[in-house]
Amino acid sequence: MTALPPTLTGAVYDRGYRPYQGMRGGRREATTALWRLSVRRALGLRRSWRQKVFPWTLLAITTVPAIVNVGVGYAIRDDPFEIPDFEFFTYREYVGVSTALLLFVALTAPDVVCPDRAQRVLPLLFARPLTGVDYVLAKVGAIATIVFGFGFLPHVVLFVGQMLVSDGALDYLTDNAAVLWQVPVSVALLALYYAAIGVALASLTDRRIVGGVAILGLALVTSTVAAIVTSAAGDDGSALDVLNVLALPLGVRDLVFLGHIGPDSGLSGVDGGGILAVGGYLVVLLSALALLFHRYREVDL
Amino acid sequence: MHPQLPPPMLRAAGLTMTYPAGATALAGLTVDVPAGSVGLVGANGAGKTTLFRLMLGLMQPTAGWLEVAGRGVAADPVGVRSRRGYMPEHDCLPLDQTASDIVATFGELAGLPPRAARQRASDVLDLAGLDEARFRPVGGFSTGMRQRTKLAQALVADPELVLLDEPTAGLDPVGREDMLDLVGRLAGFGISVLLATHLLDDVQRVCDHVVMIDRGHLVLAGPIDQLMQTTGLMRVEVGGRPGAVGALAAALAERGLEAEAVDDHNLDVDTSGHDEAVFDVVRDMVADLDLRLYSLSTRHRSLDDVFLQEAAR
Numbered sequence: 376m377t378a379l380p381p382t383l384t385g386a387v388y389d390r391g392y393r394p395y396q397g398m399r400g401g402r403r404e405a406t407t408a409l410w411r412l413s414v415r416r417a418l419g420l421r422r423s424w425r426q427k428v429f430p431w432t433l434l435a436i437t438t439v440p441a442i443v444n445v446g447v448g449y450a451i452r453d454d455p456f457e458i459p460d461f462e463f464f465t466y467r468e469y470v471g472v473s474t475a476l477l478l479f480v481a482l483t484a485p486d487v488v489c490p491d492r493a494q495r496v497l498p499l500l501f502a503r504p505l506t507g508v509d510y511v512l513a514k515v516g517a518i519a520t521i522v523f524g525f526g527f528l529p530h531v532v533l534f535v536g537q538m539l540v541s542d543g544a545l546d547y548l549t550d551n552a553a554v555l556w557q558v559p560v561s562v563a564l565l566a567l568y569y570a571a572i573g574v575a576l577a578s579l580t581d582r583r584i585v586g587g588v589a590i591l592g593l594a595l596v597t598s599t600v601a602a603i604v605t606s607a608a609g610d611d612g613s614a615l616d617v618l619n620v621l622a623l624p625l626g627v628r629d630l631v632f633l634g635h636i637g638p639d640s641g642l643s644g645v646d647g648g649g650i651l652a653v654g655g656y657l658v659v660l661l662s663a664l665a666l667l668f669h670r671y672r673e674v675d676l
Numbered sequence: 677m678h679p680q681l682p683p684p685m686l687r688a689a690g691l692t693m694t695y696p697a698g699a700t701a702l703a704g705l706t707v708d709v710p711a712g713s714v715g716l717v718g719a720n721g722a723g724k725t726t727l728f729r730l731m732l733g734l735m736q737p738t739a740g741w742l743e744v745a746g747r748g749v750a751a752d753p754v755g756v757r758s759r760r761g762y763m764p765e766h767d768c769l770p771l772d773q774t775a776s777d778i779v780a781t782f783g784e785l786a787g788l789p790p791r792a793a794r795q796r797a798s799d800v801l802d803l804a805g806l807d808e809a810r811f812r813p814v815g816g817f818s819t820g821m822r823q824r825t826k827l828a829q830a831l832v833a834d835p836e837l838v839l840l841d842e843p844t845a846g847l848d849p850v851g852r853e854d855m856l857d858l859v860g861r862l863a864g865f866g867i868s869v870l871l872a873t874h875l876l877d878d879v880q881r882v883c884d885h886v887v888m889i890d891r892g893h894l895v896l897a898g899p900i901d902q903l904m905q906t907t908g909l910m911r912v913e914v915g916g917r918p919g920a921v922g923a924l925a926a927a928l929a930e931r932g933l934e935a936e937a938v939d940d941h942n943l944d945v946d947t948s949g950h951d952e953a954v955f956d957v958v959r960d961m962v963a964d965l966d967l968r969l970y971s972l973s974t975r976h977r978s979l980d981d982v983f984l985q986e987a988a989r
Contacts, residue, residue, distance in 0.1 A: 391803075391865070392799075392800075392803055392861075392865040393799060394834050394865070394866065395788070395792070395796060395833065395834035397788070397789070397792050398788075398789055398792075399758055399786075399787045399788065399833070400758075400787035400788075400789075401754075401755055401758060401787055402754055402755070404787045405758075405784075405785050405786070405787055408781075408784035408785050408787075408790075409785060411784075412781055412784070412785075421777065422772075490770055490772075491770075494767070494768070494769065494770055494771060495764075495766055495767060495768045496768055496769070496770055498762075498764050498768060499762065499764065499768050499782065499829065500785065501732075501734060502732050502734075502757060502760065502761075502762035503757055503758070503782065503785040503786050503787075504754050504755055504757045504758045504785075504786070504787060505754070505757075505785065506754055673734075673735070674734070
């Protein structure tokens with residue numbers, strides 16, 4: 376028998392078990408990891424194409440108005456009266472008007488929390504260096520981050536587009552410098568609000584579909600009730616519009632942009648309307664967070 | 677220079693846990709368990725899950741003190757979890773994700789950087805025997821593959837201690853053997869194992885020590901070899917004439933040795949409190965009675981015997 380030359384012989388190694396001696400984080404790293412994984416899940420990344428369709432379609436939908444606005448602006452840049460009935464919307468109006476963001480929350484908030492409870496993953500999560508507070512912050516943070524991104528990106532498209540089609544880009548920038556902070560602040564407040572409500576409602580059930588319906592139901596019921604009670608007040612605004620839970624962040628938005636409640640708000644003309652809007656916003660936001668902290672304060676193994 | 681000994685796996689003093697509803701799950705548990713493979717045995721409601729929860733820092737004891745792997749749990753109940761692995765008995769895996777993603781995810785959640793977590797996931801899934809299947813969603817896995825995935829996620833962050841809750845539950849005989857082989861290897865990797873189970877055979881097979889609890893109280897704790905050796909019984913097989921067992925039992929009774937007939941040829945002699953010379957005494961007595969001695973041996977108990985005897989006290 377001829378021995379194989381050494382270069383042709385292989386060796387089988389039993390790698391066995393290799394201890395890990397690298398960096399090891401604590402609560403902060405675990406919370407960040409949970410946030411990152413939740414963002415990934417909500418956007419459908421590392422999932423099938425079906426899971427990707429909805430979030431990215433919504434992003435496209437939220438961006439379409441900005442593209443149309445810029446496109447029309449470009450088309451009539453030489454003759455502003457070419458389309459006399461076209462109404463350009465303002466940056467303020469573009470914050471929170473799209474129901475696509477609400478639909479996104481209704482779809483993704485249940486998807487990032489309901490399976491953890493339904494499939495009993497929570498005991499595994501809480502056996503890691505995570506607390507209930509960390510879990511809530513990671514989940515709400517993940518949804519808020521995406522809603523912020525989807526709410527903010529169209530404004531970037533709008534701003535850059537308008538700047539490019541305007542007569543003077545620098546003049547446009549200086550004339551609209553205020554929106555550079557007003558837009559991110561108001562979109563961030565809206566995103567945090569939507570995310571907290573969405574995750575809180577979703578945390579009450581193990582079933583994703585029930586969570587999604589609850590979120591949309593809240594929007595529908597409160598806006599309908601508020602419309603009925605304020606219509607009874609006639610043309611003037613009514614303090615009862617504070618019942619319209621999803622309109623509250625728009626009141627806060629108005630304060631950011633205008634310093635007072637806008638004319639298109641149900642709280643317009645109401646004494647202390649701004650305070651009512653901020654108060655209602657805070658009550659709802661803090662109630663949602665309190666509910667979440669309560670839901671995840673303790674987990675059975 | 678002496679090699680550094682690993683700290684004890686578990687040290688508890690007066691550990692008590694009473695739930696708000698009034699149920700006492702642990703009642704003054706005091707135990708000292710060395711590192712290694714340890715079986716935690718007890719019936720339903722014995723307090724095993726409560727002990728796990730306390731060891732993971734998921735709740736604070738009502739009274740008493742607890743140290744796990746050399747660290748006081750009360751001082752940093754959350755931080756200690758980065759060096760613990762936990763494998764629940766029940767299904768706990770996200771069914772729409774692949775085993776590879778799940779294990780890497782739990783590596784990251786234990787504080788490992790993403791790249792390291794993915795590398796470790798690959799390594800431990802190899803170790804657990806999940807090769808190509810790791811890239812398939814767990815929802816399509818058999819029970820055995822799910823159990824392996826659960827074990828892999830418990831090991832991914834290289835814990836100093838893993839808490840395994842009924843790891844062989846629902847497995848067929850082959851799957852059970854594989855799982856026990858794997859669990860039995862962990863101590864060799866420097867990972868202490870606390871194995872909670874109803875199956876005493878599993879404990880006897882893979883563990884060095886056993887802790888038995890019953891209704892929140894410690895029944896016994898110690899090395900398994902020692903518990904099974906110290907039976908205090910000698911099995912004697914005699915013959916030669918009818919009634920040999922009865923005659924020998926009577927003669928032993930006169931010498932102060934308690935004996936109980938098992939059948940027509942065998943009797944058990946209680947040797948507790950006697951040294952090895954008692955074997956010579958029995959042998960000589962058989963000769964004096966002109967009986968035939970076929971065998972004489974120490975009787976080894978199983979863990980089932982130990983548990984039943986101690987629980988009956």
